[in-house]
Amino acid sequence: MSFARLREEVYRVNMEIVEAGLVVLTWGNASGLDRAAGVLAIKPSGVAYDKLRARDIVIVSLATGTVSDGELSPSSDTPTHAEIYRAFGGVGGIVHTHSTYATSWAQSGREIPCLGTTHADHFYGPVPCARRLSDEELRFYERETGRVIVETFRSLGLDPLDVPGILLPHHGPFAWGPSAAGALANAIALEQIAKMAALTYAINPEPEAIPRNLLDKHFKRKHGAGAYYGQPAAGH
Amino acid sequence: MSFARLREEVYRVNMEIVEAGLVVLTWGNASGLDRAAGVLAIKPSGVAYDKLRARDIVIVSLATGTVSDGELSPSSDTPTHAEIYRAFGGVGGIVHTHSTYATSWAQSGREIPCLGTTHADHFYGPVPCARRLSDEELRFYERETGRVIVETFRSLGLDPLDVPGILLPHHGPFAWGPSAAGALANAIALEQIAKMAALTYAINPEPEAIPRNLLDKHFKRKHGAGAYYGQPAAGH
Amino acid sequence: MSFARLREEVYRVNMEIVEAGLVVLTWGNASGLDRAAGVLAIKPSGVAYDKLRARDIVIVSLATGTVSDGELSPSSDTPTHAEIYRAFGGVGGIVHTHSTYATSWAQSGREIPCLGTTHADHFYGPVPCARRLSDEELRFYERETGRVIVETFRSLGLDPLDVPGILLPHHGPFAWGPSAAGALANAIALEQIAKMAALTYAINPEPEAIPRNLLDKHFKRKHGAGAYYGQPAAGH
């Protein structure tokens, strides 16, 4: 089994996070999951984006975390991706970047409040900021980063597909979705809503959160049984 | 009747709002009106801009709001466009985006004050911010969004061609003009004056509004009977 | 006499202010002077930059302000350019834009303080902000705009080649230089120092101005008899 299609999709999304301006140097990685095959595909560690080829994408076993196929070492963040895939059943793709505005919110240690419909179209409420890791947890840094993401969603009672992303304090954002392409769209949206939230606070230091009725209207216009945005043929 | 020319113009303006940097993902749509034929032409809903073709533009009856010609579903914002065309006689094109700075002002819930001649060349006074919709109005969200735009202009006594745009709180801007191309220019201007207004407040938290004499001078240099900007052959 | 070379240079600088990101829509114009021939060359009014050709550049008599050669109407700002050329002997080119950060400083009504060597390399001290025009002066808006620029430099005792630019309140910047290309470089520098000054104040609300000794060092490293920056063959 060559995983050629999965590699190609994950390669493409890795290149698109660069084209979308979310990545400086090598600060980012995208992965995709083949849940039936029990593997994830992810960018190799520290490879410059202008040198990356589809065949460099590394295939990693979800169960063991070891390389199933590929000649390079996977991203050092692979254990974080694996924890998210193991805990969040509907997730099929993950994007991690140090995109400018989302990282600045992460560095501020604050969740991104939901201030408008751009946010509500992708995230059904604030984008949470996780807690810090303890010294003990830092010994298994990447794995524990994934576990604290899962812990945050469980303690807040959030569905990870309703709020497909999180901020890690002093670090940056992770975004995900039903597929690698879906994760990419949510990562782009997250950076843009982070930028607009920062600007909104600069204009009005005490903006009101989006009213509940408008939040529900916009999220449900695009998601779930009553969705009517987009083309019927496209499935939603 | 093929509406090929109207489709082509509306297609081009939809592509130009992307090229001008006003649109991220699919957050935007442009329309144009053929008032004699009683139809508007608008972007299909949820179609990625890099896949959009002129023939995908949907023709919608202004009277009934139903599709007159085209194979795709029109933008979910079509009822908003239709309300604006019905109420504002001189409007021939509408552009809706979630452009970064105009959306940030909309999220702040504040009108954009007129601070300089860049603003005065396109908008004859502050760009207003509409009121929120009630729960009842949200049941017919897109139609009522159009109606609250019209209500705002009537209650403020504003001519929609003197102030060709508005902010919707917790949402973003709509801009319009005598044609789709005119709406595009006003949407670009709105984003730029929103950006410069935010920066002006950052530099000086209490800037003075443009003096009345300079506002009149600049708006009238470009608009109305005494206009002398541009080439005589071009009409003004 | 065809003025082909002057037209070509002025055309090129007009295109470069767009490429440098200083111009949105048609908000900008550049001119150049042939002092021996007594004419200035300037962009035609309201012509879109992507349609502009070198032969559209309009030749205007410096003495009378009327068109000497060309088929289009000159920029409505032509009388401002002419006043500057008449009063400032060493000036050979002028660039007017509504570039984002310089315009935001102009809208704030404040001079740009000299905070660093980037500023000192081009402007020997703060970039001044002119006074407002009176109602009477607004009757001859463009001419009086030029006159208030000259008045500002005379009342501050500034040499216009030491400080090759100014802000007009509620409007935007003018920059100039010994040639149209020199004016372009100063306009680019002005926008960049305006941006960095705004950011400096955001980081530290009370930054210190550049020390006098460093200001002198940097300006004189590039300008005047003791200059040693650049290649000897290039004249300085």
Place this chain on the structure above:
Amino acid sequence: MSFARLREEVYRVNMEIVEAGLVVLTWGNASGLDRAAGVLAIKPSGVAYDKLRARDIVIVSLATGTVSDGELSPSSDTPTHAEIYRAFGGVGGIVHTHSTYATSWAQSGREIPCLGTTHADHFYGPVPCARRLSDEELRFYERETGRVIVETFRSLGLDPLDVPGILLPHHGPFAWGPSAAGALANAIALEQIAKMAALTYAINPEPEAIPRNLLDKHFKRKHGAGAYYGQPAAGH
């Protein structure tokens, strides 16, 4: 000896600081060192980047500071580069720019605190800001600029390869690395962390510095004996 390879590398890095958006006009220069040959290679002074060719790169003796090979005058900042190479044994490349955010921090007179892992991946702690030069030191401006950089690192007890850059007050940043390419990566990182630090303070005026354990984890993940980021074949 032609120094063709060194010239080519230094030429390429000079072009890449422009492509990375770190340079406006001619405000920047990069150099590389051949420590065995006792020479540095650097951009010529005041040459426009779009005219620069690899053969224009000037070869300068590290011992005497005079031109060893090349027809143009070296960057006026050459004595600063030479002082850094002489004092910091492991440095093989230096990049100086007036990049927007790093320069704004320099103009604010403040060090850049370490707020997150993006910073910690490249700089092991705050990026320091040097002291001002005295009147006497300004007589030998470029040489003394290099000496105050060295003095800053010695007085703070910093290893220049742990913290590969500095801010000069009222001026801008210098960054370095084991090679010209390494200096380029650190210059790009410095601008990006300067931008994110400014935004973090705008969102939260009192952000916490990165916890010590996370700083150590990230820096050591990429640097030193225990590093595990990147591909084993690539050496770390």
